Amino acid sequence: MAKDTFLNRNPTPTLKLGTGLLDLSKAAVMGIINITPDSFFEASRHTELDAVLKKTEHFLKEGAKFIDIGGYSSRPGARNITGDEELQRVVPVIEAISKNFPEAFLSVDTFRAKVARYSVQAGAHLINDISGGELDPEMFPTVAELNVPYVLMHMKGTPQNMQDAPSYENITLEVTDYFQKKVHQLREMGVKDLILDPGFGFSKNLEHNYKLLQEMEDLHIFELPLLVGFSRKSMIYKSLNSSPDQSLNGSSVLNTIALLKGAKILRVHDVKEAVECITLIEKMQSA
Incomplete structure (x- = not known):
């Protein structure tokens, strides 16, 4: 019975990435690279191309399957x-990483269809949209046209107002309803490869985040890969009265819980530690 909780919960998920397929029977790690001066975790910010390439090389050596x-x-x-401005930041970086590390699977983190399109043309393999198509009506048609995997995340509002007193009667039920409508819409448009992200830390307070994590297994009803992103977020450091810089251990704890609940992709700032979580959970499950 225990072996049904990690590797065998769902039919073996695969993603079409470029000309190949990625088998997600084993969970994978997505390393975060922010081409921004103001992301919440300072160590993830990169504005110089040389630094980005060094970070990418470091992530790949540590075992990252994706670079976001x-x-x-x-x-x-x-x-x-x-x-x-967003285009000017990301497109040259995607072009450079694609040229220097052709083996890397590249994800573009954007809610704008135009940025998604130009990024895929530059070498990105999948689109990671925090807004679930809510902030740009052209996103879903663009994803369908480009025929690339799409990370569908749950969020209410915008980054500017999403934490203004978020409210839910039943967080898991509302997230499930949201995904049901969005997945149906995308399937009707012909989108084949979908990944679901519950959106931890987005338009959710601490109680919402932990309740959603507790009940995350309910999201397997869609039989789609789940991506989670806890890395160094406030749901960790506010709970522990610490800071993003001190939240690596907490990130590993939540990543481990998510893996036990069937997560297939861990989006993280710290690749080595996330890979170790996967290795040890897999060792336990195969015993």
């Missing part, structure tokens, strides 16, 4: 920037 590149800070209350 974002040019728009989505921390609560973040400054809004234009689409053109």
